[in-house]
Amino acid sequence: MFIGYFRPPPRRRPPPITRLPLRREGTKISPAGLVYLFPEIFVKEPIKGGFRAPCTGFSINMGQLFYLMLAATYISMDYDRIIKITRAEEGIISKINIINITKLVRHRPGIYGYLSRNLDNLKVGSTIRLYDLIVEDEKYSNPGEYFVSKVFNYDLAGRGLFYGENLENPICSKIIEYKITARRLHRIIAEFRRHRPNTYNTIMEEGKRILEAMSK
Secondary structure (H helix, E strand, C coil), X not given: CCCCCCCCCCCCCCCCXXXXXXXXXXXXXXXXXXXXXXXXXXXXXXXXXXXECCCCCCEECHHHHHHHHHHHHHHHHHHCCCEEEEEEEECCCCCEEEEEEEECCCCCXXXXXXXXXXXXXXXXXXXXXXXXXXXXXXCECCHHHHHHHHHHHHHHCCCCCEHHHCCCCECHHHHHHHHHHHHHHHHHHHHHHHHCHHHHHHHHHHHHHHHHHCEC
């Protein structure tokens, strides 16, 4: 008598791993906005200065805060595969390291905040230097403070986080709801910095050049 071989049923393949975007549906705070609300999460050695975190009183220099906001904005977009960050050299005699940004896909305008606004109308596939995306023609006595105020007005105002939209009157019971998201953003930035330290440092250098170019 013939006895056939028993074939076990085929194993079901596990579903593909999905990369969750940093900004889930319903989250209305940009990466730079999260840095504004929780700077103590993003820096270990702050340069104390003119900015105090809304709910903790954590003190940090305006320029340093701007650098962190700039890195958070573009690293989160790179993580979400909206853009690609590359490090390059520029110059013939005196070469410097720069950051280039390549737009990979279209995205909803405004979702990544004030510091990304000039990407909104850039064509997919286009590459532009980070410095050229951010720098403005106007000069300021404190350009770091200028950018921080823009992030507040563009990214945070009108979201019910401050009484009367006054940065001196935070509603901390609402702001604290975003702390988990801020910590997740910090992990993404830390991972980027660990794997691409030179690129991260060059983002910081580009931030310094931007402020130098806009200083009176």
